[in-house]
Amino acid sequence: xxxxxxxxxxxxxxxxxxxxxxxxxxxxxxxxxxxxxxxxxxxxxxxxxxxxxxxxxxxxxxxxxxxxxxxxxxxxxxxxxxxxxxxxxxxxxxxxxxxxxxxxxxxxxxxxxxxxxxxxxxxxxxxxxxxxxxxxxxxxxxxxxxxxxxxxxxxxxxxxxxxxxxxxxxxxxxxxxxxxxxxxxxxxxxxxxxxxxxxxxxxxxxxxxxxxxxxxxxxxxxxxxxxxxxxxxxxxxxxxxxxxxxxxxxxxxxxxxxxxxxxxxxxxxxxxxxxxxxxxxxxxxxxxxxxxxxxxxxxxxxxxxxxxxxxxxxxxxxxxxxxxxxxxxxxxxxxxxxxxx
Amino acid sequence: xxxxxxxxxxxxxxxxxxxxxxxxxxxxxxxxxxxxxxxxxxxxxxxxxxxxxxxxxxxxxxxxxxxxxxxxxxxxxxxxxxxxxxxxxxxxxxxxxxxxxxxxxxxxxxxxxxxxxxxxxxxxxxxxxxxxxxxxxxxxxxxxxxxxxxxxxxxxxxxxxxxxxxxxxxxxxxxxxxxxxxxxxxxxxxxxxxxxxxxxxxxxxxxxxxxxxxxxxxxxxxxxxxxxxxxxxxxxxxxxxxxxxxxxxxxxxxxxxxxxxxxxxxxxxxxxxxxxxxxxxxxxxxxxxxxxxxxxxxxxxxxxxxxxxxxxxxxxxxxxxxxxxxxxxxxxxxxxxxxxxxxxxxxxxxxxxxxxxxxxxxxxxxxxxxxxxxxxxxxxxxxxxxxxxxxxxxxxxxxxxxxxxxxxx
Numbered sequence: 038x039x040x041x042x043x044x045x046x047x048x049x050x051x052x053x054x055x056x057x058x059x060x061x062x063x064x065x066x067x068x069x070x071x072x073x074x075x076x077x078x079x080x081x082x083x084x085x086x087x088x089x090x091x092x093x094x095x096x097x098x099x100x101x102x103x104x105x106x107x108x109x110x111x112x113x114x115x116x117x118x119x120x121x122x123x124x125x126x127x128x129x130x131x132x133x134x135x136x137x138x139x140x141x142x143x144x145x146x147x148x149x150x151x152x153x154x155x156x157x158x159x160x161x162x163x164x165x166x167x168x169x170x171x172x173x174x175x176x177x178x179x180x181x182x183x184x185x186x187x188x189x190x191x192x193x194x195x196x197x198x199x200x201x202x203x204x205x206x207x208x209x210x211x212x213x214x215x216x217x218x219x220x221x222x223x224x225x226x227x228x229x230x231x232x233x234x235x236x237x238x239x240x241x242x243x244x245x246x247x248x249x250x251x252x253x254x255x256x257x258x259x260x261x262x263x264x265x266x267x268x269x270x271x272x273x274x275x276x277x278x279x280x281x282x283x284x285x286x287x288x289x290x291x292x293x294x295x296x297x298x299x300x301x302x303x304x305x306x307x308x309x310x311x312x313x314x315x316x317x318x319x320x321x322x323x324x325x326x327x328x329x330x331x332x333x334x335x336x337x338x339x340x341x342x343x344x345x346x347x348x349x350x351x352x353x354x355x356x357x358x359x360x361x362x363x364x365x366x367x368x369x370x371x372x373x374x375x376x377x378x
Numbered sequence: 379x380x381x382x383x384x385x386x387x388x389x390x391x392x393x394x395x396x397x398x399x400x401x402x403x404x405x406x407x408x409x410x411x412x413x414x415x416x417x418x419x420x421x422x423x424x425x426x427x428x429x430x431x432x433x434x435x436x437x438x439x440x441x442x443x444x445x446x447x448x449x450x451x452x453x454x455x456x457x458x459x460x461x462x463x464x465x466x467x468x469x470x471x472x473x474x475x476x477x478x479x480x481x482x483x484x485x486x487x488x489x490x491x492x493x494x495x496x497x498x499x500x501x502x503x504x505x506x507x508x509x510x511x512x513x514x515x516x517x518x519x520x521x522x523x524x525x526x527x528x529x530x531x532x533x534x535x536x537x538x539x540x541x542x543x544x545x546x547x548x549x550x551x552x553x554x555x556x557x558x559x560x561x562x563x564x565x566x567x568x569x570x571x572x573x574x575x576x577x578x579x580x581x582x583x584x585x586x587x588x589x590x591x592x593x594x595x596x597x598x599x600x601x602x603x604x605x606x607x608x609x610x611x612x613x614x615x616x617x618x619x620x621x622x623x624x625x626x627x628x629x630x631x632x633x634x635x636x637x638x639x640x641x642x643x644x645x646x647x648x649x650x651x652x653x654x655x656x657x658x659x660x661x662x663x664x665x666x667x668x669x670x671x672x673x674x675x676x677x678x679x680x681x682x683x684x685x686x687x688x689x690x691x692x693x694x695x696x697x698x699x700x701x702x703x704x705x706x707x708x709x710x711x712x713x714x715x716x717x718x719x720x721x722x723x724x725x726x727x728x729x730x731x732x733x734x735x736x737x738x739x740x741x742x743x744x745x746x747x748x749x750x751x752x753x754x755x756x757x758x759x760x761x762x763x764x765x766x767x768x769x770x771x772x773x774x775x776x777x778x779x780x781x782x783x784x785x786x787x
Contacts (some may be wrong), residue, residue: 075785076743078584079447081500085465086507086674086715087738093582094499095743097475111785121779128775148772216610217625237609239761322613325757326557336754339445340561341470342746346783352474 068349069117070353071110074103110346114307117350124354125149141365151354152335160243162311163361165250170300171309173258178288180259181266192263195247199256207249207320216244242326249317254310258303265299299375303365312359330355394565398728400426401697406690408435410445410677413460415636417509417712421462424698428690441617444470449683451476454682459691461679466746468497470504471678473743477504478681483692490700495715497676507676508560508699509712511636512736513569514658514670514727520653521546521548521629529655532597532671533573533662534628540606543629554622554631558615564752564762565671569632572597572737573662573669576633584786586777589770592728597759597766602759612757626650632670634730639710642724646716653668656723668736744786753775 065183077099119126128149136142146152180191198206213220214235225233235241262368269292277287293300315331324332330351337348380771410425412418422437429435438446438458444467450457451471461471471477479502484491488506497505515531515536525543530536536553543552555560571578576592579585604611608622620637622628633641635656642651659670677695679688701718708714710722713729721729739745755776759769781787 072783073785078786079500082498083500084496084498085734085738085741086494086497086510087672089498092499095473095475117783120783121775148758148768150776173709216608230608234609236613246719247590263759267408298439302422322558324754325612325761336560336750340750341467342780342784343442343448343470343474344749344780360647 038181038254065349065352066110068346070112070114072113072117074100074107074111076100076239077103093364097343108155113346117346118354121149121349123151123350125151126315151330154328154330154333155353155358157243158312158314158329158358160316161247161327163248163309164247165254165311166248166304166307168251169254169258170303172255173262173303174293174296176255177262177266178261178292180263192260195259196256198252199254201253203253203316204320206253207317210245210249211321236322239326242321242323246314246317246321246323246327249321250311250314253317254307258307261299261303262296265296269295301370301373304371305363308362308366312362313355384598401433401693403428403433403690403693405432406687407459407640407683408433408687408691408694409458410435410437410439410460410462410691410695411443411450411458412437412439412677413447413464413675414439414441414751415551416575416640417636417708417714418462420703420708420711421508421677421698422694424695424700424703427693428697432695433690441516442449447471448474448476451682453682455684455687456680456682459680459681459683460695461662461677463505464511464673464675465741466749468676468678469743470746472499472504476681477678477696478688479503480679480692482507483679487696488694490696490717492717494516494717495676496504499675503623505676505678506695506699507674507715509636509675509714510728510732511634511673511675511713512659512670512728512730512731513632515657516574516623516631516633516638517654517655517657518643518650518653520649521552524548529657530630531657533570533603533660536660537606537611540603540630544606549627549629550628551606551608551627553603554614554619554628554633555603555611556614556616556619556633557600557607557611557760558618558758560753561749562615562753563612563756564749566600566632567596568739568749569659569669569671570599571663572671573660573665573667575665575667578740578745578748579742584781586744586748586774586781588748589774591768593770594766597756597769598698599662601760601762612760623654624650632692635725635731636675636712638724638727639712656727658727658734659736667757668731668734669730670736671739672731672736673739675712687772744781744784747780747784747786748773748777749779 054278077095077096079266080091080093080095084087093227109257118124129146132142134144147156180188181196183191198284215221216225216234224235225231235245273291274287277291282290313331314329318329318332332352334348337344337351355368360364388500391522391698392557393784405711408425410422416746418439422439426435426437447458447461447463448470451461456476463471469483481503484496484503486718491695495507496503497507515529521543522539527539527542528538540552543549546735555566555626568641571588574592574595576588576596578588579692608614609612614622616637620641621632623631623641624643628646638656656734659668661667662669678689699716701716704716704719705712706737709720713721713725752773756769758764
């Protein structure tokens with residue numbers, strides 16, 4: 038392609054990327070380096086149905102002038118990044134110095150919101166991603182071996198968990214696993230433990246969220262692998278059969294190597310998606326047991342307190358986290374497409 | 379049959395839209411955001427009556443109102459022309475300067491208002507209160523009678539009663555509570571801490587001071603209560619707790635006055651309805667201050683809208699809280715601050731709260747930050763993963779960090 042043709046071809050994409058990716062990113066980074074100005078507080082008389090008293094409030098007239106002089110807010114550099122509610126350098130340092138053993142250090146780390154969120158998020162990513170790939174592959178192989186009349190129907194049903202809106206799907210499951218819900222009371226019967234509750238313990242909540250995550254994302258892996266299975270060369274499979282390979286050996290030595298670029302693709306998307314786990318935490322009301330960076334952002338800006346700088350900082354940290362997580366896969370893909378000469 | 383239904387609906391709509399003339403608005407846009415419970419739905423429906431030629435009235439009533447009211451009023455022109463708020467949530471709107479003083483409109487159109495309804499900050503009327511609310515004791519009279527217990531007046535008595543009910547085998551988890559991690563759990567902490575006579579901040583400053591004996595006692599009491607609750611209590615908000623009550627699983631709870639009417643709904647078992655009784659808020663730790671907070675609900679008018687829209691909004695909201703709106707259906711929904719309101723049995727708890735001198739929820743610019751930090755930091759203690767002192771230290775640290783960011787410290 039000529040450079041000029043390429044330029045015109047790529048221009049709309051570049052514009053969209055600039056508008057919708059680069060600009061918001063700049064804005065977030067700038068926001069995370071500024072905080073609101075110091076509030077000018079005044080004590081005034083305030084009256085409501087319960088009587089009058091002196092109450093502290095914000096003096097908007099006085100605040101206005103400061104705001105107009107520096108509309109971006111107060112420059113604080115990386116202060117928000119290192120404060121207790123984010124990377125908490127000082128607190129982590131103190132914990133490290135005062136630790137009695139390593140386990141004690143890790144459990145204390147869990148009291149800091151950022152590390153608490155990372156603890157769950159990383160567990161979720163590490164467990165859910167491989168399971169989604171595994172189940173996706175198994176479902177794809179199973180559906181592919183069905184009679185052609187059944188395939189369409191099965192593809193549709195297998196995709197259902199992904200079609201359901203995550204928040205709605207998790208809410209439905211939330212009520213089903215309630216101690217009085219069908220799954221919850223079924224489990225109580227099964228384990229003969231009438232006090233069993235999936236929502237009351239951290240461990241069981243994590244398992245519930247992980248099972249939900251696999252249930253929700255496996256269809257995505259399935260449909261990608263299913264498409265890939267349609268391109269497996271028949272000749273190679275037949276020659277493997279002639280050589281006496283079992284079905285399992287055929288899958289291991291012919292199908293999976295053929296699908297490996299797709300595995301990398303699914304892993305890439307899933308790592309990114311799972312790192313941003315959010316809806317199930319809200320849907321399952323699991324914030325007492327599990328939080329994630331996305332949940333922290335939502336909690337900061339979703340409430341009346343509106344900690345915008347804090348939310349911006351967590352957003353930047355999320356992006357950095359995604360990049361770190363994807364590096365191995367990206368490097369691998371780069372090498373595959375640029376073999377050494 | 380179907381056609382007839384349609385005809386009825388059309389007729390009703392026409393009736394409703396022809397009623398606008400009664401509101402006296404000729405043009406303007408009214409858009410209301412607010413919480414979702416029966417009394418507020420009544421207010422929303424009342425304002426909707428003013429819709430008609432040239433006047434649009436929309437309502438967005440949702441439990442998530444606190445998440446959307448500020449963003450929806452920040453733009454210019456603001457999406458919402460009025461937010462229905464309480465004494466905690468009006469602070470967020472004032473902090474961000476998105477609601478307007480109503481002095482001129484009150485002078486022009488607010489003849490029916492009583493002075494106590496005006497929420498006045500430094501001489502500026504910032505909101506019009508229309509109802510009062512508080513959390514107070516709700517109990518099952520049949521269960522208590524069966525166990526020869528009198529309604530508890532302190533949380534200590536509540537624990538004794540709960541133990542007795544559990545032992546009798548009537549109920550496994552007789553105590554209900556909106557202890558959902560986040561806002562609800564923090565609200566229960568605020569109640570309990572006030573009951574112990576605690577002060578949240580060092581006087582005259584935004585410096586938090588909850589890591590003290592009152593704080594520890596408050597948390598320990600909450601923990602003791604939670605042992606008699608459904609083990610999922612950290613996921614139960616007021617809605618879920620009400621559902622537990624309606625299902626007959628709970629005999630004692632601290633519940634909002636505004637939700638008592640709904641506990642007697644048609645779908646609830648008649649025996650439960652007949653035995654649903656209320657008392658005043660309880661005290662705790664030998665103190666005389668109620669372990670509860672007084673709340674008002676009221677409406678505000680957005681700053682970033684045209685004067686015409688502001689006037690239309692004010693008139694529509696005044697129409698919604700006119701004395702004639704009180705009837706057999708609406709009166710039990712709340713403790714109305716509206717002229718002509720006659721207390722109903724459902725209001726007894728809130729009146730008892732007011733009579734006991736229950737303190738109002740603090741209207742401080744930084745109270746929300748403390749509330750939010752408490753909602754996140756106290757959950758580990760409630761699960762037995764850390765001590766009360768650790769949890770309170772965490773709460774103080776989280777608040778201090780957030781308050782520094784917001785410029786209060």
